[in-house]
Amino acid sequence: MHPLHGFQAPSSSNILSFNPPHSFQAPSSPKKILPQPAPKPQLITRSGPGNTRTAMQTSVRGDDKPKLAVAIDFGTTFTKAAIMALIPGYSPNIIEVRDYPSCPRDTRMVPSVLSYSADGESRGGVSFGPEAQNDLDLEGSDRVVYGRFKPKFPSGMVQPLNAPGPMRHVQELYLVMAQAMYLHIRDCYTSVIEAYPGVFFPDWEDIPVEFCFTVPAVGDPQIAGEKLKELARRAGFGSVPGHSVCADVLTEGEASAIYSLMHSKDSRGLENGKTLVVVDVGGATSDLCVLKIVDRDAAQVSLDFADPVRGQQIGSTKVNEELEQLLSQFLAGRVDDPVSWARAITSLPDVEEMKVQVCSGVQKDEDLKIGLPERAILQTGTQGASAPELSIAGLSMDDNVVKIKSDLMRRLVDTQVLGTGARGEMCLKRQLDAVIEDVMIKRPEGASAEVDRILWSGGFGSSAYVRGQLQKRLVEERDCDPQRSWAPVHSNIKGLDFSVSSDPQLCVCKGALYHWLKDRETSRPGQAESAQAQKKQKGSWWRRLFGRQKRGAGPKTAQ
Numbered sequence: 001m002h003p004l005h006g007f008q009a010p011s012s013s014n015i016l017s018f019n020p021p022h023s024f025q026a027p028s029s030p031k032k033i034l035p036q037p038a039p040k041p042q043l044i045t046r047s048g049p050g051n052t053r054t055a056m057q058t059s060v061r062g063d064d065k066p067k068l069a070v071a072i073d074f075g076t077t078f079t080k081a082a083i084m085a086l087i088p089g090y091s092p093n094i095i096e097v098r099d100y101p102s103c104p105r106d107t108r109m110v111p112s113v114l115s116y117s118a119d120g121e122s123r124g125g126v127s128f129g130p131e132a133q134n135d136l137d138l139e140g141s142d143r144v145v146y147g148r149f150k151p152k153f154p155s156g157m158v159q160p161l162n163a164p165g166p167m168r169h170v171q172e173l174y175l176v177m178a179q180a181m182y183l184h185i186r187d188c189y190t191s192v193i194e195a196y197p198g199v200f201f202p203d204w205e206d207i208p209v210e211f212c213f214t215v216p217a218v219g220d221p222q223i224a225g226e227k228l229k230e231l232a233r234r235a236g237f238g239s240v241p242g243h244s245v246c247a248d249v250l251t252e253g254e255a256s257a258i259y260s261l262m263h264s265k266d267s268r269g270l271e272n273g274k275t276l277v278v279v280d281v282g283g284a285t286s287d288l289c290v291l292k293i294v295d296r297d298a299a300q301v302s303l304d305f306a307d308p309v310r311g312q313q314i315g316s317t318k319v320n321e322e323l324e325q326l327l328s329q330f331l332a333g334r335v336d337d338p339v340s341w342a343r344a345i346t347s348l349p350d351v352e353e354m355k356v357q358v359c360s361g362v363q364k365d366e367d368l369k370i371g372l373p374e375r376a377i378l379q380t381g382t383q384g385a386s387a388p389e390l391s392i393a394g395l396s397m398d399d400n401v402v403k404i405k406s407d408l409m410r411r412l413v414d415t416q417v418l419g420t421g422a423r424g425e426m427c428l429k430r431q432l433d434a435v436i437e438d439v440m441i442k443r444p445e446g447a448s449a450e451v452d453r454i455l456w457s458g459g460f461g462s463s464a465y466v467r468g469q470l471q472k473r474l475v476e477e478r479d480c481d482p483q484r485s486w487a488p489v490h491s492n493i494k495g496l497d498f499s500v501s502s503d504p505q506l507c508v509c510k511g512a513l514y515h516w517l518k519d520r521e522t523s524r525p526g527q528a529e530s531a532q533a534q535k536k537q538k539g540s541w542w543r544r545l546f547g548r549q550k551r552g553a554g555p556k557t558a559q
Helices: 170-195 221-235 252-263 316-331 338-346 349-360 408-420 428-441 464-479 507-522 530-536 543-551
Strands: 043-044 055-056 066-074 078-086 093-096 113-117 143-147 209-213 243-245 273-281 286-295 300-302 310-312 366-371 395-398 401-404 453-457 495-500
Touching: 043 143, 066 170, 066 252, 066 507, 078 170, 078 310, 078 507, 093 170, 113 170, 143 300, 170 221, 209 221, 209 252, 209 366, 221 243, 252 273, 252 453, 252 507, 273 428, 316 338, 316 349, 316 395, 316 408, 349 366, 349 408, 349 464, 401 408, 408 428, 408 464, 428 464, 453 464, 464 495
Parallel strands: 066 209, 209 243, 273 453, 453 495
Antiparallel strands: 043 055, 066 078, 078 093, 113 143, 273 286, 286 300, 286 310, 366 401, 395 401
C-alpha cells in the first residue's frame, strides 16, 4: 500500500475539464503553420455543453516546443489546481485538474483536510480530501483529522479538528498536501495524453513544466512565498529534469485581479481609464486590489494609488471559529470536554453545508440538529456539571442533541461581512471602505477619484448573500443624506457598478497561469526593451509594473 493511501490515479476517461469539439483539435491542413507575430492576448470563452476550457488567442511560435505551466492554490477549505498547455499549432489551453480521489465526478476542488492514524503514519497511512473528512465522526474514530490550517502558515502549530490529539506543525501538513497534489496533477496530465492520442503531448518526464504558487497578502507574503517554494520542491515539484518552480509567487489578490481583468464577461465599467476594485475573499483571508485600466485588450493596467493588495484575516472559516467559541461556552457544564466537542461540531460537513446555504441566500429557517454520543454528556451530580447552564441565542440542547438555528449562522456571517458583532472594525465592509478612500486620497494630481466597478471573487466574497449585503450597504451610503446619517458616505462611487468573477473558485489558479503566460511573452527577445534584464533585476511583468508605480514614474502600464 502506498504510504499516502488516499492518493489514487484518476481514470483516463473523466479527468478533462474540456470536451470535444472545443478541446484540442488537429489543424485542418497538414502543412506546417508558419510563425506569425503574436497579437495582443485576447480572451475568448468557448461555450458548449460540458465545456469549461478557456482559450487565449495568441499565436504560438513555430519553433516553440510543448511546455506546461501548473498553478496550485492551497486554500483554507479547498485546494485547486490548473494546467496551461502550450502546444505548437494550438492556442494556449487551460486544463482544470479534476476528479480528486473520493470526490464526485468532475469536482474541481479537493477539501484541504488530512487524516492520520491515531499513532501517526505507521498504521493506515495518511488520507486527504473527502476520505479524510469522513473520519470526522462524533461517535469516535481511530483517526486524527487536521484542517483549516492555512492561516497558521508558515510557522504555526495546528490542533486536530476532531480530537485532543497531537498538534502538528503547519509546514508538515502543507508538505503532505503538496505531495498529494503533485501526484494527482501528474496523473491528471497522463490521463490527458491517453484521452487525446491525436495531439502531441510529450510524457510528463519529457515536457518542460513550471509550477506557479500563490500566497495570501496578509502577514509577510515574501517569507510565506519562499517557504512555500521550499516545501513544494521537497514534495516533488521541480524534481524532474526540465521542471522548475516559478521564482515569482503572487499574492492571491494579485492573481485574482489579473484573471478578473483579463477574463470578465461583463465589460461595463472595465473600459480604458476606469478604476476597478477586485475583492477576493476565500476561507480565511480577504485580499483587495485596486486597478486602473489603461488598455484592457492588452491586459495593461495601472496602479496609480494604494498598494496592489490589502489583506486581512477575514473569511468563511472565521464563521466556524466564532461558532466554536459560542459552542464551547454553551456546552460548558453540559459535556465532559466542551472545547473539544465544540471544535468537532464546527468541523462537521453538515455545519459547513448550513454556512454555504446561508451565504448562497437560500437558507431555510430550520435548526441543524447534531447528536452527541451519550459518553459526552455530563450527568447530574457529576463533577464538572453545573446548573443553570449558559444561555446563548441560537443554541439549544435537548437530551444529547445540540440545535443550531440558521439565524445564528446568519449573524455570524454578518459579523465577518458588516462588523455587527463585538469586533465590528475587523470586517470586510471596513476593509472595502479603506480601499475606496485610498482611491480618493492617494490618486495622482488630475486623475479621477471615481471607483467604477467592484468585482467579487473567491468562494465567500462572490456568494450571493455576502455580496448582496455589501452592495446594499454601499448603495445606501452612496445615496443617503450626509446630514442625517452616521454612516460613512463615499463621494467617489456615484457611478459604482458590481459584477462577479466568471470563475470565482479557480480565478487564483487561472490568474497565476495568465501571469505566467504574459511574463513569458514580455520576456521574449524583441518583445520588450531589455525584457530579460528587467525581469532579472525587478521580477515579473506584474511586479515591474508596480515597481514603476512605487517610484512615481510617468504612465504605469504593463508592456
